[in-house]
Amino acid sequence: MKVAVFSTKAYDRQFLSAANSPNQHELVFFEPRLNRDTAILAAGFPAVCVFVHDQVDAATLEILASGGTQLVVLRCAGFNNVDLQAAADLKITVVRVPAYSPYGVAEHAVGLILSLNRKIHHAYNRVREGNFSLTGLLGFNLNGRTVGIIGTGKIGLILGQIMKGFGCQLLAYDVYRSSELEAMGGKYVELPELFANSDIISLHCPLTPETHHLINAEAIEKMKPRVMLINTSRGALIDTQAVIEGLKSCQIGSLGVDVYEQESDLFFEDLSGEIIQDDVFQRLTTFPNVLITGHQAFFTEEALQNIADTTFANITDVEQGRSCPNEVRAQS
Numbered sequence: 001m002k003v004a005v006f007s008t009k010a011y012d013r014q015f016l017s018a019a020n021s022p023n024q025h026e027l028v029f030f031e032p033r034l035n036r037d038t039a040i041l042a043a044g045f046p047a048v049c050v051f052v053h054d055q056v057d058a059a060t061l062e063i064l065a066s067g068g069t070q071l072v073v074l075r076c077a078g079f080n081n082v083d084l085q086a087a088a089d090l091k092i093t094v095v096r097v098p099a100y101s102p103y104g105v106a107e108h109a110v111g112l113i114l115s116l117n118r119k120i121h122h123a124y125n126r127v128r129e130g131n132f133s134l135t136g137l138l139g140f141n142l143n144g145r146t147v148g149i150i151g152t153g154k155i156g157l158i159l160g161q162i163m164k165g166f167g168c169q170l171l172a173y174d175v176y177r178s179s180e181l182e183a184m185g186g187k188y189v190e191l192p193e194l195f196a197n198s199d200i201i202s203l204h205c206p207l208t209p210e211t212h213h214l215i216n217a218e219a220i221e222k223m224k225p226r227v228m229l230i231n232t233s234r235g236a237l238i239d240t241q242a243v244i245e246g247l248k249s250c251q252i253g254s255l256g257v258d259v260y261e262q263e264s265d266l267f268f269e270d271l272s273g274e275i276i277q278d279d280v281f282q283r284l285t286t287f288p289n290v291l292i293t294g295h296q297a298f299f300t301e302e303a304l305q306n307i308a309d310t311t312f313a314n315i316t317d318v319e320q321g322r323s324c325p326n327e328v329r330a331q332s
């Protein structure tokens with residue numbers, strides 16, 4: 001199939017090209033993101049391949065459909081950037097990669113926890129400048145602490161396993177209970193109980209209308225003073241302004257985020273030397289107890305290989321008229 005690949009970086013080209021052997025599909029790589037302004041580039045392509053910041057809204061889908069596109073291939077798990085109802089109305093099939101790096105994301109969340117707790121990001125700079133003082137680097141033992149996991153799907157469960165290995169107690173909240181989480185000693189509780197009793201809270205649920213700003217001022221007020229908050233899921237799970245207030249009052253002891261509500265204006269691009277216009281993001285970066293990474297939790301060799309392999313399996317399923325297990329449909 002002829003596929004227009006949007007939001008292409010060098011690493012996408014490398015892994016997709018290698019997995020597309022022996023040139024099963026015709027790939028044309030475009031650097032811009034897919035949106036209503038760039039959709040015209042896909043005219044004549046039966047398939048487009050997109051990532052997390054492409055805007056596959058109704059207007060974009062209409063332009064794609066008029067150019068002959070019948071398939072949107074997400075090379076990510078989340079599909080909150082796709083108007084699934086509009087796609088269905090236009091008879092455009094949408095497929096995704098449901099799991100490409102659950103270990104990578106969970107391990108990155110642990111990286112944020114360890115770095116924030118032991119202030120490794122500060123220690124790194126201090127030692128390079130000849131400052132060997134320990135003042136301000138005091139951490140706490142993870143052993144015996146309580147970790148609250150919101151969303152115990154693939155990533156949340158792996159985080160549970162890892163934190164259990166550190167000797168942590170696990171509290172969990174999900175709309176569905178996982179027997180695996182319970183088998184490792186985790187306890188499902190309602191959100192207020194999780195907020196009140198967790199030393200570390202890590203978010204692993206999808207962004208939906210129900211979970212939008214799940215962490216708001218009211219939730220933060222219920223948390224243990226000096227709680228550590230980790231978000232590797234989606235930026236809009238957190239009301240950033242409320243979190244900034246929580247950091248200023250020290251109700252939040254530390255914050256580690258790999259995602260940010262307005263990240264599409266920033267992440268994945270080299271903006272060094274440019275003036276960042278987002279004052280909320282800039283305020284976040286001023287806190288010594290905030291660690292931000294730019295949506296890199298998934299970014300492992302295994303993930304890029306999985307993304308490429310699943311992407312081509314999805315395209316081939318649709319091309320050959322087979323039902324694709326990774327199709328996503330609008331909820332009726």
Ligand code: NAD
Binds near residue numbers: 154205
């Ligand atoms: P998953 O579908 O396996 O698990 C999600 C869990 O959230 C499910 O158990 C589901 O029941 C639960 N859930 C749904 N609605 C909920 C609600 N209202 N409250 C609480 N729990 C709810 O997904 P996953 O593979 O574990 O991924 C989790 C999230 O991680 C994805 O939605 C995605 O946004 C994010 N993600 C981030 C990166 C990254 O690089 N930072 C990479 C992959 C995925």
